[in-house]
Amino acid sequence: MYDPTRLAALVAVAEAGSITRAAERLGYTPPALSQQLAKLEREAGTALLVRHHRGARLTDAGELLVARARRVLDELELARHELARLAGVSGGSLRLGTFPTAGVHLLPPALSAFRRAHPHVELSVADYDPPAGVAAVAAGEVDLALTHTYHPAESLPVPSSVRLEPVLVEELVLVTSPGHELSSASSRLPLAALAGQPLISMAPHHVARREVEALLVAAGAAPALLVPTPGYAVVCALVSAGLGVAVVPEMVARTAVTTVGVRPLEGGELRRTISVAYRADGVTPAAEAFRALLRGAFGRAHQSSQGV
Template identity: 65%
Template sequence: ELLAGRARRVLDELEQARHELARLAGLSGGRLRVGTFTTAGIHLLPPVLSAFRRAHPEVELAVADYEPPGGIGAVVAGEVDLALTHAYEPAAAEPPPAGVLVEPLLVEELVLVASVGHRLSEGTGRLPVGELAGRPLISSAPTHPPRRGVEKALAEAGATPAVVCESPGYALVCALVSAGLGVAVVPEMVASMATAPLSVRRLEPASFRRTISVVHRGERSTAAAATLLALLRSGFGRGSAAPAR
């Protein structure tokens, strides 16, 4: 046990030295492993990776899908160099594990989506969440940890689950809504980029939100990870997502 503890410290020092030398030498090779979740992987990550590839064509890129909060554990375990993850409000905040930083990139509201012509989509003002009382709701992954707080708040407002959709992917949720099986509350990025025809309306209060963050190792990040992190900051730097259509 004594030897194992010392060996871990020695290996950590060697890894840190390798990272520092890589920064001095520049990005002339190596591998960058990125974790993401589906929405960010489709709508946010590709242009950033494209910019990275243009600047550093010799770095091998690997992308893996982790449903949040799985990406955090993947960074802790060393499976990926950094990862995109998300958290919802309302929800109980949990501190990140030791050794990693969770840095917010953008915050987006959760909005109501309904089938085209649905009565709840009428009007241009915000819809009080109490108006969902008694309305058939597509309950989006009620057992999914990031969504539990949102599902609880909707239930307290009186929304009645008509369909329980256990998939954390929103494409299926939007398809069920478009087919008239109920309404749903989804991130505005999902609503604005859905392929199924939908009506969208903002909610009151505006405290239903999703924060997209990047998980990284701070000063212990590799040179490649630090470069991609800078691109993510410059591209999304804590702003809000584009408004839903």
């Protein structure tokens, strides 16, 4: 019988496109994840992955197993959700923290599904700019918090009482004014093509974005306008008005209120990971049920919608 942890590892590699990115998502080191995959290949009796210089791809056997693994993992998540209901998610409260993008685009459908399943749980939502939500979980102000990290970026310490569970990884993409020459094609744009372009920047004051912005400047983008607070709606509005270009999470670009051109970047190295923070020393049945719902509601579902 296949180990569900190893099946989840294979699915993560299929979705991330590389062992390194999958390891980041799952909280493993790349060597540890490679060991899990090697054990799964021995169990399967065949090669499941082909490693190459840009990552890894599935073999035919790997494609077959991933399709089955997704069904198995979805069923396990459903069982976890139903068991949480049996364990007493019929009352009590659930205190959630979120950040603006997740609060607008991800949290509402998840909370709606949770409310239908658990109508008697009292809900509250508070807004935290990452990484403040992690601190709020550590302090007991909220039960769970959606937070994010960027890559590349300096790793910030996480309190020992808190665990982070990645639920979604999205690429950063270029946004331009409508009809801009850089958004006229759908192919991936090399960072070097940003040389000389006026950049609407969120550095140096936004710590999470600092290394991303430094990489863009190193590629030749010319900082032209500084937005020191993490206000992506404002950034996209400024881009739409022709004041410069910007690099934002794909979810932000696709849901911008103002009209912008969108272009994927070559390499897929710039990305944002959205995680749920929870206390390691005890999770309420309501919080556990919501974590299970998050994994199903916009984890693999969002990846599928991106064509992975």
